[in-house]
Amino acid sequence: MLPGVLFQLMKLNSDDDEFYDHVYALAKTDPPLASFILGYANSAASSPNNPINSLQAALTRVGSQTIVDLITTLSVSKVFIPSLPEHKAIWRHSIETATIASFISKITHHHDVDPDLAYMCGLLHDIGRFVLFQFAPKALDDTDAIGWAAADELPLVEQKILGTSHSEIGYIACNKLHLPNVVSSVARHHHNYNICNNSKAPKTFRELVLIIQFADFLSVMAIKVPDWKQLKTNELKTYINNHCIMKSWGDHQLPVDMLAEALPMLIDKSDKLAESLGV
Known part of the structure; x- marks a missing residue:
């Protein structure tokens, strides 16, 4: 911690x-x-x-x-202090993803996803990166050194460095930590952008993963594109549609308009929480 x-x-x-x-x-x-x-x-x-x-x-x-x-x-003896900006970003990103995911689930009425569950899954979706931070920080640094600009690029870079991804590492960690199946499944599939079309998966789970994926993209954008706050609401909406929406989602029905307006507030809220923890 x-x-x-x-x-x-x-x-x-x-x-x-x-x-x-x-x-x-x-x-x-x-x-x-x-x-x-x-x-x-x-x-x-x-x-x-x-x-x-x-x-x-x-x-x-x-x-x-x-x-x-x-x-x-x-x-007490297992306190890890994130000193590099990339390490601090892991905490910030988790809080931001959780906050955004909870907001989406509250305002997207056609989705039957509990906001508290969305928050929990958003907070823990990258638990695999926390495991890397604890046990293999050099691998984490090497991944960031190669560089990745969007959420869907990260697992591709990790495959080159590690031969696996933080999603799979997170799934193993969730099972060892006795976390609920829904949390471990989201950790494993939050980079599987085709799962929303998998009819074998429960509808509510597919909706939950979609919300986490979208929140993940938005948070990464907020971290990787420093001048995004300079965009006007319409410009931000266009950017989100062009860079934070996967084609495989199809008719996603995500509240892009409302998010373009609310995103500065959601990020500020999340970052104040992170700053209060020294991140």
């Missing part, structure tokens, strides 16, 4: 009436913490009768104090 998150967890007062809310707010900003809570709630130690797919349900089942105690015990 980020040092700032760990420090804030350790200084929380369990007697505070807002203790739960503080833990929940921190978990919504840090993918490693969110994956730990969700994984523990779904593990044999917790023994849930049904899969737990939301942070709120996970914290309610396990208990905020238990989570903080476990984190303090297990993570």
